Amino acid sequence: MYVSGVSTRKVKKITEVLCGLEISRTQVSRPAKEPDEQIAIWRSRRLEKEYGYPVVDAHFEKVRKGDRRGVLEILRGITNARNVELAGEALAKAVEELSEGYAQVAATLEQEGEDILTVYELPEGHRKRMRSTNMVERLNREFRRRSRVVRIFPDEASCVRLTSAPAMEFNEEWMERRYLDMEADELSGADEAREREAA
Numbered sequence: 001m002y003v004s005g006v007s008t009r010k011v012k013k014i015t016e017v018l019c020g021l022e023i024s025r026t027q028v029s030r031p032a033k034e035p036d037e038q039i040a041i042w043r044s045r046r047l048e049k050e051y052g053y054p055v056v057d058a059h060f061e062k063v064r065k066g067d068r069r070g071v072l073e074i075l076r077g078i079t080n081a082r083n084v085e086l087a088g089e090a091l092a093k094a095v096e097e098l099s100e101g102y103a104q105v106a107a108t109l110e111q112e113g114e115d116i117l118t119v120y121e122l123p124e125g126h127r128k129r130m131r132s133t134n135m136v137e138r139l140n141r142e143f144r145r146r147s148r149v150v151r152i153f154p155d156e157a158s159c160v161r162l163t164s165a166p167a168m169e170f171n172e173e174w175m176e177r178r179y180l181d182m183e184a185d186e187l188s189g190a191d192e193a194r195e196r197e198a199a
Contacts, residue, residue, distance in 0.1 A: 012024070067101075071098065074094045074097055074098065077093070077094065078091050078094060078117075079119065079127070079132075087117050087120060091109065091117070094106075095109050095110050095113065116131075119131045125181060135174075138170075139166065139167065139170050142170075143163050143166060146165075146166065147162070147163070150162065
């Protein structure tokens with residue numbers, strides 16, 4: 001299933017439904033790595049046959065590099081700060097710490113980092129959810145997974161049909177669980193706290 005493009009999350013879910021066993025993503029990933037040796041042998045094999053038309057092309061995929069966990073920990077210092085002033089200090093510190101080993105990340109933070117601080121304009125109870133686009137990225141991944149199979153939609157209606165289905169699923173999921181508490185008392189309380197900080 002994994003080789004066919006099914007995510008580890010879905011493999012985990014399917015296995016639990018079919019077998020009645022609760023397994024972790026690590027347990028799913030472990031057998032998925034078993035073909036690595038065969039793949040390495042295939043990739044390094046000698047091309048001994050005669051090929052009439054050898055065609056060479058390139059395909060690019062995104063792959064995570066270097067110490068991701070360490071970098072994320074530094075960035076969390078910005079978004080987990082108690083107020084915008086401390087977040088600003090954490091931002092400056094992050095640029096300094098990352099400039100040596102992760103110059104590109106440091107440069108991006110220096111140029112665009114102020115945008116991260118806008119999350120502190122939101123009520124405190126909403127910041128944790130709204131400081132990233134994780135909820136939207138997950139939905140976008142589902143869109144891309146479906147559109148890759150189709151490649152080119154035959155008409156607009158088919159595109160709307162295929163992309164609306166996951167949107168409806170996610171909408172139902174978000175409605176079942178409270179993603180953000182929009183009660184007036186929480187919002188007003190957060191606004192008062194911000195006013196006290198500014199005073």
